[in-house]
Amino acid sequence: MFLDETHLQLQKTARDFTEKEVIPIATECDHIFEKDKRASHIPENILRRIGDLGFYGIRTAAEDGGAGLGHLALVVVAEELARGWLSVGSCFSRNEASLALVVQPGFERLREKYLAGLLSGEIQTAMANSEADAGSDAANIKCAARKSDGKWIINGQKMWVTNADRANILHSLVRTDPKITPGKKHWGVSWLVIEKEPWDNSDPRLMITEIDTVGYHGMGTYQVDFSDFPVPEENMWGQEGRAFSMLMQGYETARIQFAGRCLGVARAAFGAALNYVTQRIQFDVPLATFQSIRFRLADMATSIEVCRQYAYHAAIKKDSGVRCDLEAGMAKLFAADMVMKVAWDALQMHGGYGYTRDLPLERYWRDAAMLPIGEGTQEIQRGVISARLLERVMPKK
Ligand SMILES: Cc1cc2nc3c(=O)[nH]c(=O)nc-3n(C[C@H](O)[C@H](O)[C@H](O)COP(=O)(O)OP(=O)(O)OC[C@H]3O[C@@H](n4cnc5c(N)ncnc54)[C@H](O)[C@@H]3O)c2cc1C
Structure with a gap:
């Protein structure tokens, strides 16, 4: 389109x-x-x-x-x-x-x-949902909030919180009902708005520690430790104990948007490769002379364009107001595999120069590597997609 x-x-x-x-x-x-x-x-x-x-x-x-x-x-x-x-x-x-x-x-x-x-x-804001033992299994959170004197008192730890240090607000998924119903771990989970000062690590009740990631450096990724940290009772999104369905709805938007991010990194890597193969001379001719290089360019451009068209399709379907977890999952799955391949192909086409820090190819490659992990890993997308396909032929009893 x-x-x-x-x-x-x-x-x-x-x-x-x-x-x-x-x-x-x-x-x-x-x-x-x-x-x-x-x-x-x-x-x-x-x-x-x-x-x-x-x-x-x-x-x-x-x-x-x-x-x-x-x-x-x-x-x-x-x-x-x-x-x-x-x-x-x-x-x-x-x-x-x-x-x-x-x-x-x-x-x-x-x-x-x-x-x-x-x-x-x-x-500026950050999403504090994941924990050390609650990544793909997002409902397995243990970080807990209990009510006391008109406040929520939070104890526990969050992991992988991008932008936590600079943020004024952490949207944090916490367990407000300590009773965990077997098979219904997502019950009793609420979403709190945690207000904090940016770049302020002076409160021992809220410790923010940066994780040494290989890329995606522009916002930082953090471990957040709460120790009797108080939050006003009214700082809650939605209904107490019922935050999980809101989180799931948000995933559709997040995964569609994620496909856009993958497209951007892939396009940067592809643009660099396209330019380089016309400049770099080997065997007395530009690399672009060789059929294997030309075919690789064709494959890269095709996968980027197909990805873009499908991301647009998922976005338009979401805008129409109907459920689109299948399309959002497919868009994210295809896009994150695509960007990993395109970033790697572009680096390879630059030979040894691609492996240096003088060119941005290594940055594209390091940044691309987080895209199959965030907003639900590739395996989680395959789980969502296959579940939606199978429910058509294997209805739940
Ligand atoms: C740089 C970065 C930034 C992040 N930013 C945020 C953020 O801002 N906020 C936030 O809340 N979280 C954030 N995350 C967390 C991210 O969402 C999780 O890392 C992701 O959901 C995977 O969880 P995990 O790391 O615990 O891996 P695990 O869930 O332990 O998975 C490990 C491997 O096992 C596979 N696996 C797990 N379960 C299954 C299954 N049922 N079937 C098949 N395979 C399975 C996974 O696909 C993966 O390959 C960030 C992560 C990174 C790396």
């Missing part, structure tokens, strides 16, 4: 921003990680520019201050920003998801407090 005028304009805006402001800083920021983790985070001015350009509020209704667009716009923007740096293509999705929650009926107090800051980027 072809994009309409509105989406083409959006694509152009995101592309210009990426070329002028993201690509020039991405590799340098990424590489500082080993010396100074905090310095490798996305610069503050980039976060604000994302707000100025209206990307955080891309799906937020116009009357709430957003662009009032849908999932297709989300994919278009994610692709363009991730082409510059995966972390930038990913960072806007946290506020974007928070805005989708904050505008819902019943959350007026949080909306009053956070709507403007989430739209501008002044407020």
Whole structure:
């Protein structure tokens, strides 16, 4: 499918921003990680520019201050920003998801407090759902909150929380009912809004420790330890003990958006390869002369375009308001396999130079490697897809 005028304009805006402001800083920021983790985070001015350009509020209704667009716009923007740096293509999705929650009926107090800051980027957020023993098995969480004197008191640990240190808000999945019903581990789980000061690690009740990841450095990934940490009772999204279904609904959006991120990294790697094979001379001719190189380019471009078309299809289906866990799962599954292959092919086409830190190929490759893991691993997507296919022929008793 072809994009309409509105989406083409959006694509152009995101592309210009990426070329002028993201690509020039991405590799340098990424590489500082080993010396100074905090310095490798996305610069503050980039976060604000994302707000100025209206990307955080891309799906937020116009009357709430957003662009009032849908999932297709989300994919278009994610692709363009991730082409510059995966972390930038990913960072806007946290506020974007928070805005989708904050505008819902019943959350007026949080909306009053956070709507403007989430739209501008002044407020940054993080999703604290996974734990050491609750990754794919997301319902297996142990981090617990108990009520005391009008507050939730949280104890336990969260793992893999991207952006936790800079964030003003952690959306945290906690067990509010200590009784675990066999076969229904997802019951008794609630979603709390944890307010904190960015970059402040002085409170021993909330310890934030950075994890030494190989890539995806622009927001950092953290372990978060709660020790009798108090949260106002009213800081809860939705119904007590029933957060899991909200999380599942959010996965459809997240996985579709994820496909956009994969597209962006793949396009960056492909663009570098396309350029290099016309410049690099071996056996007295450019690499692009060799059929095996040309065919590899053809395969890369085909898989990127097929991925883009399917991501658009999933996005449009989601915008139509019907269930689309099958399409979201397929989009994410195909996209994450595709980006791993394209990033690797591009590196290989650069030979030894691709394996140095002088070129961004190694960054694309390291960043790509997190994409088959986040928002449900490839195996989890295959589980979702096969379950949906089989339920048509093997209905549940
Ligand atoms: C860089 C990074 C950033 C992240 N950011 C966040 C974040 O911001 N917020 C957040 O909450 N989480 C985040 N995560 C966590 C991420 O969602 C989990 O890592 C992911 O869900 C996998 O969980 P796990 O690491 O515990 O692996 P496991 O669940 O232990 O899986 C290990 C392997 O076993 C496979 N496996 C597991 N169960 C099955 C099964 N039933 N059938 C077949 N195979 C299976 C998996 O596919 C995987 O290959 C992040 C992770 C990374 C690496």
